[in-house]
Amino acid sequence: xxxxxxxxxxxxxxxxxxxxxxxxxxxxxxxxxxxxxxxxxxxxxxxxxxxxxxxxxxxxxxxxxxxxxxxxxxxxxxxxxxxxxxxxxxxxxxxxxxxxxxxxxxxxxxxxxxxxxxxxxxxxxxxxxxxxxxxxxxxxxxxxxxxxxxxxxxxxxxxxxxxxxxxxxxxxxxxxxxxxxxxxxxxxxxxxxxxxxxxxxxxxxxxxxxxxxxxxxxxxxxxxxxxxxxxxxxxxxxxxxxxxxxxxxxxxxxxxxxxxxxxxxxxxxxxxxxxxxxxxxxxxxxxxxxxxxxxxxxxxxxxxxxxxxxxxxxxxxxxxxxxxxxxxxxxxxxxxxxxxxxxxxxxxxxxxxxxxxxxxxxxxxxxxxxxxxxxxxxxxxxxxxxxxxxxxxxxxxxxxxxx
Numbered sequence: 001x002x003x004x005x006x007x008x009x010x011x012x013x014x015x016x017x018x019x020x021x022x023x024x025x026x027x028x029x030x031x032x033x034x035x036x037x038x039x040x041x042x043x044x045x046x047x048x049x050x051x052x053x054x055x056x057x058x059x060x061x062x063x064x065x066x067x068x069x070x071x072x073x074x075x076x077x078x079x080x081x082x083x084x085x086x087x088x089x090x091x092x093x094x095x096x097x098x099x100x101x102x103x104x105x106x107x108x109x110x111x112x113x114x115x116x117x118x119x120x121x122x123x124x125x126x127x128x129x130x131x132x133x134x135x136x137x138x139x140x141x142x143x144x145x146x147x148x149x150x151x152x153x154x155x156x157x158x159x160x161x162x163x164x165x166x167x168x169x170x171x172x173x174x175x176x177x178x179x180x181x182x183x184x185x186x187x188x189x190x191x192x193x194x195x196x197x198x199x200x201x202x203x204x205x206x207x208x209x210x211x212x213x214x215x216x217x218x219x220x221x222x223x224x225x226x227x228x229x230x231x232x233x234x235x236x237x238x239x240x241x242x243x244x245x246x247x248x249x250x251x252x253x254x255x256x257x258x259x260x261x262x263x264x265x266x267x268x269x270x271x272x273x274x275x276x277x278x279x280x281x282x283x284x285x286x287x288x289x290x291x292x293x294x295x296x297x298x299x300x301x302x303x304x305x306x307x308x309x310x311x312x313x314x315x316x317x318x319x320x321x322x323x324x325x326x327x328x329x330x331x332x333x334x335x336x337x338x339x340x341x342x343x344x345x346x347x348x349x350x351x352x353x354x355x356x357x358x359x360x361x362x363x364x365x366x367x368x369x370x371x372x373x374x375x376x377x378x379x380x381x382x383x384x385x386x387x388x389x390x391x392x393x394x395x396x397x398x399x400x401x402x403x
Contacts, residue, residue, distance in 0.1 A: 001285065002026045004089065006075060006127065007097030008068075009053050010035050011235045011242075012143060012218065012277055016095060018225035018232065019278035020285075021066050028069035028089060029053070030082075031098070034119075035235075038105070038242075044377045047236040047251060047369045048221065059231035076122035079130060086134040093139040093285055094131070098123050099191065103147070104328070104382040105241040106188035112382075113187045120191035121198075128202040139209045139288040141281060142199065144192045146216045146270045146301060146339070150183025151331065157338040161214065161297025185331055186384070199295045207291045211284045215277065216270030216301030216339075219246040220358065221365055223275045234274070236365065238373065240380030246271070246310055248378070250359065253320035254366035255373045262380070263327030265308025266334035270301035273352035283347045299341045302351035317359055330384040 008017040008029030021027045033053065039045050051059070057068045069089075073081055075098045099120040100106065106116040124142070131138045149158050163180045166173040179200070184190040195212070202208040226234045237243040238251035249259045272280075280300045289296040311322045327333075345351075352358070 001092045002028070002089065003093045003095060003285070004028045004030050004085075004091045005095045005097065006030045006123075007099065008095075009033060010097055010101070011237065012101075012274070013095075013097040014056070015223040015226050015234050015274060016097070016278045016281050017068060018060060019223060020095075020282065021060065021068055022064065022225050023282065026069075028071065028091065029057075030071045030073050030075070030085070032072065032074040034074070034100075038100075042239065042241060042377070044239045044374060045372070047238050047366065047372055048233045049369070049372070050233065050235055051231050055231055059229050063228050063232070075126055076119045079126045082126060083130045083133050086130055086136060086138070090136060091138060093141060093288075094127060095281055095285070096124065096127055096140060096142040098127075099143075100188065102242045103186035103188040104380055106186050106191075107384055108241070108382045116187050117191055120188075121194050124191075124195045124198055128198060128206075128208055131208055132202070132206045137209070137291065139211070139285065140199075141211045141284050142195060142213065143281075144195060144212045144214045145189060146214050146299065147185055147189035148182050148193050148196060148214060149180055150185060151268070151335040151337060155336065155338070157340050158299065159340050160299045160343055161212065161295070185329065196295075203289075203293070203295050209289050209291055209293070211289065211296045211298065213280060213284060213298050213300040215280075216272045216299075216304075217244050217246070218274050218277055219244060219271055219354075219362075220274040220352075221247065221362060223278055236369070238366075239377040241382060245269070245307060246314075246359075247362065249311060249314040249320075250318075250363045251366045251370075251373060252378060253314055253318035254363060254370045255375065256320075257375060257378055258321045258323035259311045259314060260379070261308055261311045261322055261324050262329070263324070264333045265306065265311060265324065267307050267331065268304055268335050268337040269307065270299075270304050270337060270339055271354070272301050273358070276302055276349065276352050279349060280344055283344060283349060287347060298343045299339050300344065301339055301341055302349075303353055304337045304339065305354070313354070314359065317356055318363060325379075328380050328383040 009031040182193040
């Protein structure tokens with residue numbers, strides 16, 4: 001299969017690129033390298049020393065004899081160039097990671113909110129419009145998020161995308177199936193909700209084949225392919241914007257920083273190991289919907305945990321202290337989460353679940369690169385309150401008419 005990986009230089013995109021290349025697929029990375037630009041903006045960098053994309057591609061070719069193509073494109077802006085790329089390369093599938101992926105980053109300021117919406121929604125719509133304009137039958141596999149569902153589950157198991165309901169009609173109840181009611185918790189999550197609507201329209205109106213992967217929080221940093229060579233190392237974010245909770249705990253433990261639990265730590269979240277992420281993408285590519293089918297939705301997660309329980313586990317493993325800090329997010333202090341994930345299990349996924357051995361493996365990586373940690377970047381500084389520009393009053397004065 002010929003596959004274009006949109007956002008293939010990122011945390012999930014890079015290991016997916018290598019995994020699919022190793023499976024014999026012809027792979028092309030399409031990326032504007034904006035994630036590296038965000039590092040420069042925030043004054044932080046990956047815990048692991050990430051090589052340039054060119055160095056990564058050379059290393060892969062040397063190790064495996066397989067080549068990875070690259071097109072430098074901003075999908076939110078370079079529409080015509082992307083259409084030309086599709087017509088020229090004629091991929092069988094697109095794996096769409098090309099969105100700003102951090103909820104905290106999306107809530108830093110009005111500017112970050114606007115950037116996240118402009119970048120994410122425009123990129124997704126441009127991809128779909130370009131597929132239609134190209135005239136190609138391309139399967140679009142999109143990395144979404146469990147966060148579209150929200151976390152008020154009313155003690156029910158969240159289904160895989162669609163909810164069975166009954167609508168009361170003149171002759172009695174009429175069974176319907178609708179998208180599970182969305183409840184995004186950040187601007188980032190809201191863009192994924194908007195993606196869902198775009199996918200539903202293009203699948204219905206234009207017959208675009210779409211698979212949407214509602215992914216949980218990723219833990220782990222390496223896959224079988226990224227471990228082949230230090231030049232192939234994956235990102236390991238630990239900062240308050242991009243670092244995921246379990247990886248952050250392990251870095252904090254490695255440098256002697258308390259494990260920062262926000263609020264009560266009663267937030268229950270869905271998790272998936274990075275190795276399972278790339279395997280799920282491979283399974284989704286191998287089982288596409290037919291043209292004319294509705295969007296196929298998978299819950300891409302393998303287990304759920306409360307944040308405070310994860311902190312306790314890491315503390316017992318490493319001897320680190322646990323510190324509760326104010327929660328910067330607007331969310332319930334406690335929630336339960338029950339999720340259906342039968343689709344991938346039925347396709348043969350064998351989940352990688354939390355184990356002391358795997359956590360120690362990640363901690364060893366954190367210890368190895370502990371000298372690269374900037375402690376000032378560990379705290380989460382983005383808050384979920386109303387932002388206003390510095391120097392402006394809380395309320396602008398009303399306009400004076402006729403003065």
